[in-house]
Amino acid sequence: MRSRFTAGWVALALIGSALVAGLILTRATERIDYIVYDHALSATDRDPPDDIVIVAIDNRSLEAIGRWPWPRSVHASLLSQLATMGPRSVGYDVLFIEPSPDDAMLADAVRRSRAILPLVIDVPGQNGAPYDIALPSGPLAEAAAGIAQVNLHFDSDRVVRQIYLEEGDGERAWLQLGAVMAGLRASGGAAADSKALRQEHPVLIAYGGATGHIPTVSFIDLLQGSVPPELIAGRHVLIGATADGLGDRYATPKSGATSQMSGVEIQAHLLDAILRGDAITPLSTVWTLGVALGALWIVLLGFLWLRPRASAALAFGVFIAIIALSFGLFRFAGIWLPPVSALAGLLFVMVAEAARERARLREMLVRERIAAAAVEGELQAGRTIQLGMLPPRAEIARIDPRIDVDALLEPAKSIGGDLYDVIRIDADRIAFLVGDVTGKGVPAALFMALSKALTKSVVLRGIASLAEAASILNEELMRDNSEAMNVTMLIGVMDLSSGEVILISAGHEDPLHIRADGTIAPHKLDGGPPFCITDFPYPAEVMKLSPGETLVLISDGVSEALNGADALFGHDRLLAALKGGTSATDIVEAVRDAVRTFEDGTDPTDDLTVMAVRYLA
Template sequence: MGARPEVRDRRLTEGWSIDTRRRASGFPRPRVLIEWLTVAVIATLAVALLAAGQLTQRADNVIFDTLAKLSVRAPSEEIVIVTIDNRSIAALGRWPWPRSHHDAGLRRLAEARPKAVGYDVLFVDPDRDPAQDIRLADAMKTTPVYLPMTFDVPGQDGAAFDPLPPVEPLRAAAAGIGQVNVEFDPDGVVRRAFLSESDGRRVWPHLTELLYRAERGRPSPAYERADAGASAPVVGALTRERPVLISFAGPPGHFRSISFVDLFRGEVPSEFLRGKLVLVGATADGLGDRHATPLSGGTRVMPGVELQANLLDALLTDSTITPAEAWGRIVFAVVPLWLLLAGFLWLRPRANMALGLGLMIGVVGLSMMLFLLAEVWIGPVTALAGLLLVYPLWSWRRLEASSAYMVEELRQFAEEPDVLSALSRGGAAPPSDVIGRQLDLLSRAIARARDLRRFVTDALQGLPDATLVTGLDERVIIANREAEQLFEGLSGRPAVGAQVADLTATMSVVEPDAEADGDEANQASGAADIEMETPRGETFNVRRTALTDVDGRPAGWIVRFTDITALKAAGRQREHILQLLTHDMRSPQVSILAVLENAGKAEVKPPVAARIAGYARRTLALADSFVHLARAETRQYVLEEVDLGDLLIEAVDDLWPQSQARKITVSTDVGDSEHLVMADRSLLTRVLINLIGNAVKYGREAGRVDCRVFARDGDGGREIVCEVADDGPGMSEEQLAHLFERFWRSAETRGIDGVGLGLAFVQAVVKRHGGAVSCRSRLGEGATFSVSLPAA
């Protein structure tokens, strides 16, 4: 009726729970699948639009800023800032300064021999005195100086933009010219920079990128990693390329710095600047070059030169943050969404809630790990928004579908024929409103279910075994009197209404033995049996049968507890006997033989030793033969297709030493064709060994034993026959009548080794294979044993 349970589970109900979930969580109904696909498409499109349009960027920025504050680090020792601060303005005069001040500052820097100088001051207009520009250009030639440029958007005469480089001769004297444009996020905070800008023909690297190349002699790894066309915003015809998010080393004032006026006056030791990357820029109040950053905090803004220092530090330490492309943001948001959607199909509501919370935590954690470890930024808010959107959407659709499904099922149930029509109750006409009709259908269905339950309960009371009927939740619905008596004694509570796990809590599952009677047969046939033991020592066979509805779906279980205490006691007694024979009786005999072999003739006289050894070997043979016979009668056979001729040849080979010792010739005739039977190879081989061994033992000295295998047509169909014939003394009719009895031996054979169980073993094995064994013999004419088995 039902699927096979997990019969080897440590607890009975654990196997039931697994089986129940498998049945209840089958592939979704078509209607559920349509609802699921609808919700999945709507949610996926919404999440993809959010991710592609970066509509959650402001919320993501909050998380980014928090992570930026957590990832501050010590500033690079290679960077020094020369600040044009309030003290310098007060000492050297109001801004803008004449070219002579910059000329003097650069010459002081040249004396300290820095690696390179990034002079973050725009010289886009010529000085009133052209000689001043020439002298400043001469000063720039004393050390590598990189100057900034900017763009005028829109440009003059209808141009999209005009590049504004430094004036000549400063442009010619500079070691390089780089753009220093600032990119503001929608909230006015600077978090990113573009390492190059282009108009399609010309490329202007960032000023800090030029300083990196001056230091390392190659483009920065961030410059090479960044896609030149990735997320490139266009300002007029100017394309901003190679975006990176700045990994800020620290808040304003984090880098080593000196005041310009101290440099101007020569008060800075040369060692402080030697071999460094020096950035010169304005930090004074009122000069306007200040920006909000993730580390600014409140109204504390960061001067532009410190912003450049943070970007240069990120390039030098290769710690810039790579922003994810649109496809990466979409994948990052859609994957957890679809994992949750998959859970909606296969998991229960509580598991789905746990899955949703786990996915939210996982999304935030993965975003943080990518930021801190892989230096990649993917904002998690879009993915979180998708998870938060799909859960109520799916819950609403499932609630609506569940309500419609319940009403339809109740209507169909009301229209079905009632098997207990004689017990059906009359009732008033159904109400006219929708809710009233639904409640009326439910009420009638409940009444019918109660009547059916009463009917089934009365029928169960006549069963002799303790029997439970449970629902899919494993809660007992009906229990007969025997079950109530059993479980009230075990758990002290009524069986009805209790969970099976609670009722059997004091019982333990009996682990089947490796050769437990019928265990393999039960498994092969799909039987749903396990054995459980009570604290009082009672053993019950527990059989579970599935209850199904009209569509074949699981509806519950019938569980029967059959008392097999007496049968188990008999089985244990048999096992104890076998253990006694296989160990307790064999071990002393083996020890006796070992003592006799090691003692020597001086301690035990040879005739006495021979007699003791004979008795010991006889006892060993008796124990082995009895064990083989018992297991042949009880163990489960493993059948396979074998060639009886091959088994005969193997048996003859095994007995070659015995036959040679008595100078007996053993012949075999198996023909040219195969003689296939379905048999347990090891047991059938031992049968042949026993028969041939008996022929060798009881046959005439220097005689012969003839063995042959052939096929013939029997009463039940084609059969394979094996005959073993000897030329021994033969047997009388009286001996033949007792031949296969246990422990029986004729007076003529008492002097030959044996215990009288070999032929009983042969008969037991052959019968369990569906065959027959017989013997033909006369006194003085030898004996012929014949084994016939059904052909495969």
């Protein structure tokens, strides 16, 4: 298959790549990726762990012991009770920052139970500091089996999905409580920026279930000795608050829309995921970008080298492969590849390429129809193509309520190259044009199609002046003019808010100005030669229509129409036909009817085109 390396393909490749990179680097699709991730996570519920138990500071415990915070002697009593029951590890998710008279008693219980205590990292810190780190009270920190951090981080939708396993300052770092209990060790080493908060090793928490998934006993039950020792022996024990009003509760992907999960239960899910080897690592931005761009360029190269059906199948296959890769890595490798940015890029290039292919096929169809008509000696197909390039009359009539506009074109048997168009530029400006390509037959029809398309393209580029636009149009038509044709054209741009009209004439018939009182006169234009003759500075000429006034544009198929005696229709008959018209449709049809009556059955020698633009307000 021959390569289709074109400027359009290059533009598509660059825009598609920029789109994917922008979406990933700005995290524009993050919210949608969260939805996809949450659905993937919902399919991974696990059985409750049999080696983890939560000791909950719950509502019952508050009712039995009293208002929070409790004396540290209460915590010491619980830890002393735990020490006799043989837990595998103990994580105490309660902050003991300020000194207390009971610290000696609590430190002894912490030491005997080998409990791990949390520190607090406040962001921002006090007095303008970026953060503050507060360790447990001195005796407690010395007695603890380890110090851990329990910082949780919200995603942009205020849901806790991921944490940094390791956080700290420029010299020290602490692991999450669940990670320390699982036996992980901090990486150590000083940070490059000693003043910046150190946050490393992001991990998505593989929640095993909803709130209440982790086996739980009440603090008061354990304190009073009503919990069987076998529920504690050999298990990882986390103590923390679950009671209403203590504030340590968060939304998670599995806590549901109406409930939240306590911080201690989130730590238990992290511990469970690490122990099971189910922790999920988010793919780095660099790798995510690489995968997305790689998939995109596979599809783009398919567009370049494969046939349309094969390239479409390849694009669909890559689209499905990205989805499968994302879920496969999540399920079997514990890696999360956010797929939405890659899928959005693929969808964009697939839709854009489909549009390019349809445009290419339409162009091929036009050329094939014209070629078939020429080979068979039948030019009816060319006539159909010529008319098919024109905007429907009903469509241009509805372009804006501030003007009344209509146009008609009746091609001659030996297809000429007349054309017209009405184009909305912005809310207050429209462009209108009538043109006539020299020559007849298939080449004229083709050049007419090219002229109309290029004119519309140039008008819509937002070029500052109509004169400059005309020069650009002339240059582009000359470049694409392999048949050495030329085209006369009258182009106007009307400001609908004021009635001001800017006109450019390239060798075309002058328009006729019908005033509100019914008087009619040609509006003389300096103009210039037809397009494709030479490089010429076409002047922009300004006039103004008052409400109720009309501008009439014709092709030479009107003024040079012949009857059986070879007499010309001429200027006087045209003025007579224009008198009495009350609407744009009345005017264009009156001119057409007058010409056909004058011809009296003689075959037209040229296309007939009439446009009327009536300014209303």
